[in-house]
Amino acid sequence: MSEYQYYEFLALDRPLDDDEVKQVRALSTRADISPTRFVNEYQWGDFKGDPTKLVEQFYDAHLYYANWGSRRLLLRLPAGTLRAKEATAYAMEESLGVRTRSGHTLLDFSLSSEDGAEWEFDTHYTLSTFVGLRSELAAGDLRPLYLGWLAGLTAWELAEYDEEEYAREIEPPVPAGLGALTGPQQALAEFLGVDMDLLATAAEASEPAGADPVNRKALVAFIAGLPAADKDTLLLEAALGTAPSPGPHLLARYRATNAPTPRGGTGPRSAAELLDRAHALRTERRERERVARAAAERSRARAAAEAREAHLDRLARNVDQVWMDVDDLIAQKKAGAYDAAVVLLGDLRDVEARTGGTADFDRRTAELRAAHRGKPSLMQRFDKMGIPRS
Template sequence: MSEYQYYEFLALDRPLDEEQVRQVRALSTRADITATRFVNEYHWGDFKGDPTKLVEELYDAHLYYANWGSRRLLLRLPAGSLTAKEATKYAMDDALSVWTRSGHTLLDFSVSSEDGGEWEFETSYTLSAFVGLRAELAAGDLRPLYVAWLAGLTVWELAEDDEANYAREIEPPVPAGLASLTGPQRALADFLGVDADLLAAAAEGSGPATADVVDRTALAAFIAALPAADKDALLVEAALSTASPGPRLLAHYRAATIVPGPRGGTGRRTAAELLDTAYRRRTDRSRREKVAQAAAEQARARAAAEAREARLDKLAENTEQAWREVDDLIGRKNASAYDAAVVLLGDLRALEARTGGTADFDRRAGELRLAHRGKPSLMQRFDGMGIPSS
């Protein structure tokens, strides 16, 4: 298989200036580069730049995947929108790394080639599928981080790690709404290869999703009650930052008004408990699928048997016409006609077998075999259906 790599960068909060565009252009002559986007596909060779450095200094999002299985999504947010301390609760070596640089929090969602398996190109991605995660995270929706933690747990399970590690690892705070992920969150789960049964098991400990529609009156009352110093800080941020302070304010509002889910800060599950629950769900689902498949096969068999019985009833109305049709089909001397003749002969034999014997059919079929013994292709078909030689 030939090599394939996809690189994409987006500048979302502020476009690159002319000097920065020239700087990026020096890294790739074939890439599609604008003040807000860089994209290139590599079928040979490699990207000359350092994606991590580019996001730390210029871009707000980066997407990478290769056909040997490596996948990476790198997001940069203003530190005031999401602190590294909050995000680090969900960090796991195999799926999510967190650090800060120049007043930003950087989130590195990644799966290595050994963990990710071969890429399926029937489903490809662009950054447009993921950029909504930045606004969700800035507004206090931490589901993307928990999804990344589950991705790390999926890697552990596939690697059959030491079970003692599973018992020691405690899940991070469980955000609400794991059972109803947003489009970008579903894309992230798919991109990182999160096991569907593990996600469903995790959702059992998650409360209902926060309503997307904010009560304007309640929000206004919340803002009015904020201390003057907090309001001043938000205005300063709005004046100095290219990122809107709105998501951060919504995050504060939701944190202050939403009732925590059933597993807010205590009673969190171990990795072992989650993996055991996922295994039970997977086993139950597999059993249900097998039962449904068996029922469907039985239904198809009954329908086929009923259709054949109806066909035989129709055939019984004029069997001599059917024998003449067999002669006509054989006379055409081609493979499709031979196949049709054999099917019709099978029906004639089954029709006679209804009365308890096939002696007359065997006699007439044997005469056919004798009359057409010079047609080897037809003889092979007669052998296949067991028509005896005369």
């Protein structure tokens, strides 16, 4: 099996300067490198650089995947846009790491080869599929983080961890809209191998997106209570354009401190509860699919039987002509014509069998055997069809 690895980096907030491009170029002579993008594919060998350090120093996003199953997505956001403390609530060793570096929060989504499935030779991703996640997170949409946590839970289920560990692990805050993911979020769920039944289970406690209208008075009180230093930082960054608009970030902080109770009035669920419920949903779904497949198969069989009967009805109205067609096909002395003749003979046998017997068919095929016994290829077809020897 041929190995394949894909590396891509994007600089979104600012392009690399000439000196930085030279530093990156020193790590790879074959890569496609510009001030905003680095791309390289490896059929042999490996990248000499450290992707984590490159994101810490230069880039805002990094994508890696290999055809043996390993996958990684790194996103860097200004710490004022996404606080590491908030993101850490969703961290899972198996799927999502969170760290801070030089005023930024780094999100490290990953799927290891041990967690992956079989080798994949047709899979292809680019960072353009995932960069929208960065804007969503900056606007306070935490669904990508929850998906990272769910990916870890999926890995736990596949590995069959200890039940006590399942019971101790409590889900992080459930963001709204898990039942209707955006395009980038759907791609992330697929990229990380999130179990769809587990996602459906999580969505049961998720409010619809946009279902929590902002209480203006409560928001005014929240902003009034913010530390003066926080307000000064937000205004300064907005004036200098060094960070995204403070509006989405403020709303995200407000919603985080005024999070609604999960749907159904339930509190946070344990991993065990989520996995048990996902197992139940999976069982129900598979049963529905089995019933649907069986019904579809019955429908196909019924349609085929009806089509077969209609075909035999047409032949029954002109049996003598069909026997002449058999004779004409045999006279061609070709393998394809022999095959077609045998098909027609099968039809004739079924037509006669519908009337209660095949005596006439047996007589006429015996005559055919006698007339064409010097054609071994045809005789082999007669034997396979079950036409008795005289």
